[in-house]
Amino acid sequence: MPIGSSILPALYPVTGFRLGVASAGIKQEGRKDLVIMTFDESSSVAATFTQNAFCAAPVQIAKQHLNHQSPQYFIVNTGNANAGTGQQGIDDALMVCQQLAAKTGVNSDAVLPFSTGVIGEPLPVAKIIDAIPVALDNLSEDNWAIAAEGIMTTDTRPKAASRKLKLDDDTKVTITGISKGAGMIKPNMATMLAYVATDAAIEGAVLNSLIADAVNHSFNRITVDGDTSTNDACILVATGTAGNDPVVTVEDDRYGVLQQALTELFVELAQAIIRDAEGVTKFISVDVNGGQSEQECLQVAYTIAESPLVKTALFASDPNWGRLLAAIGRAGISDFDVDSVSLFINDLLIAENGSRAASYTEEQGVQAMASEEVTIRVELARGSQQACVWTSDLSYDYVRINADYRT
């Protein structure tokens, strides 16, 4: 069962950004599996993509098209990742772009394709093309919630977040976004799939800086299984319809306002992926403080977050701090004095000086672990840097879902 509320928050429309949904019948008849998004070519668009060397055909095409011209359409299918499909996959992704372009009168380079689902099967191009008119027919600024459903694969619920904020004395702007993902989650400079739009006017280079920063502190801080997807993509569109003077430099005071709001919204979307991770029963924050560098804090945090022994102990609500110490010890930190480490679960001190804290009792530990949301806090006490990553536990259901996925 996923963690936390499954009710979507209020999703404010972003003027100039419309979404349409259809059922192409890719894996299952009647399931919403095709989403089209559209916006004016005057919008700014910034994107980050997977760093997996086996990146999927649509990722390759989306990158090329972004380099050629301003996009006006996104087309997203689920049920098939069009990854590990060679030249045929490239041809198929291009064909989908061409068909959407022909129906809408834009250049096919103005279409960015996205796919998510099983790897290695040929893309069912005909089904997708047949469903394009349906999705175009229902394009609307009010379709964020239904689009969040339309991009789901093994997700059990849609993921979305929305904000209104005052950008300057004259302008209130909206930011709304959706994401998907439950497994093969360790985004690397990108995420599974996330689409965020704002009506603020933001120049392209500034938008690139905003997305890089927000992704780095959100999607790049989550892991379910350490497996980076072949299809990760995160897209940020600024339609400019709010009417503000465009933000054209990172020195602009409004940059900080946008940065904070976007990072918060990205974190909400990223955490929503963990709350719905495959087989999740606990939402875990791994908070590492007192490192000499952010990098070493991340190393320790990820070593804990990806340890199968830690993750199974979390599933069992077992305060097995020995496995935590073992994970910290193998994280590869140089010149590391293990006796200076303190370890907390939520605010309970568990271990210090390389062994169990004198004040700690197993009863307290079990109580701290019983919660659906658990924070593992590590104090390295060798510097002032910190990092936090979010992860899920490892349950029977994780094995079931991934042993059954293709059948």
Added chain:
Amino acid sequence: MPIGSSILPALYPVTGFRLGVASAGIKQEGRKDLVIMTFDESSSVAATFTQNAFCAAPVQIAKQHLNHQSPQYFIVNTGNANAGTGQQGIDDALMVCQQLAAKTGVNSDAVLPFSTGVIGEPLPVAKIIDAIPVALDNLSEDNWAIAAEGIMTTDTRPKAASRKLKLDDDTKVTITGISKGAGMIKPNMATMLAYVATDAAIEGAVLNSLIADAVNHSFNRITVDGDTSTNDACILVATGTAGNDPVVTVEDDRYGVLQQALTELFVELAQAIIRDAEGVTKFISVDVNGGQSEQECLQVAYTIAESPLVKTALFASDPNWGRLLAAIGRAGISDFDVDSVSLFINDLLIAENGSRAASYTEEQGVQAMASEEVTIRVELARGSQQACVWTSDLSYDYVRINADYRT
């Protein structure tokens, strides 16, 4: 169910090396949980230990004692790792050494202590001391099999291997060893616990070279869960009782003979750990060829071997080559042309040129995966280096064992 035969091979005694076993009742009454080994101080001893920064108290003491003088006794307890136990753990390990030394008339530095089991609980010193006389009473050269049982924790069966070989025209020598381990297995310059003895006469520096090489190609090539233990230790003793002229240099022709035999025996012991890995249903060899360096082959092999998505697909006997390509793609190889990669399961070509092989059918894939022993072969086609690692799948039982371990 563990993989392969659970019948131990014939274990040849090593003249000058005796083993004794007792039940100290550490975790469970009546279980064999204490093993003592002894040999003459003229023997050569080489050891490798865990690289985990949180190394256990007995590991710290064993390293110190090895530096001080030639060991004559090993004492091993299961059921308690004496790790994460701070200064008390150090005092406890020393106390065990002192008590054994007092009863046998050796210096306490001549005793090396080893512990394996749950992390973070105080060592039950009194129980261990009470059981020492029993183990001393039954010291015998014929106790390898019973000692292999005595060092088990979550292991479901003992692990041992033995060889006789001709060292030179005049001398036949014996090598016999035991190992244990089923979880928290990703040895790093060491292994969970392994004890190997030979009657060959080998000088200390040469023995160090032999153990480093053999460990690097055996225990350092296995992973169950990527979790390096706090208590790993691998010990090689050469009693010199075979009567050969001592091997005093690695240039000696006999070095190659010993190196080959030891590496084979170490591989047999290391693979036995994987065959008995927690929740194992399949023994997996990940064989990566054609790399520019051994290091990049190992990176690819470990990324595959530790991917939860690959491991659950293996459990399901699902030839999910998309997950394999995704793992290869995120292994961090620089300047990597994914289209040159070929992927085989056993000898079946699955994928090439970045997509499914034209000749491949899903039926063939399912058939190849149905076996209890599966080889995943990756041809990188960018160099001449290779590496092989061995791993297990990820099953419901893996979760059960690790979610229940402390209860």
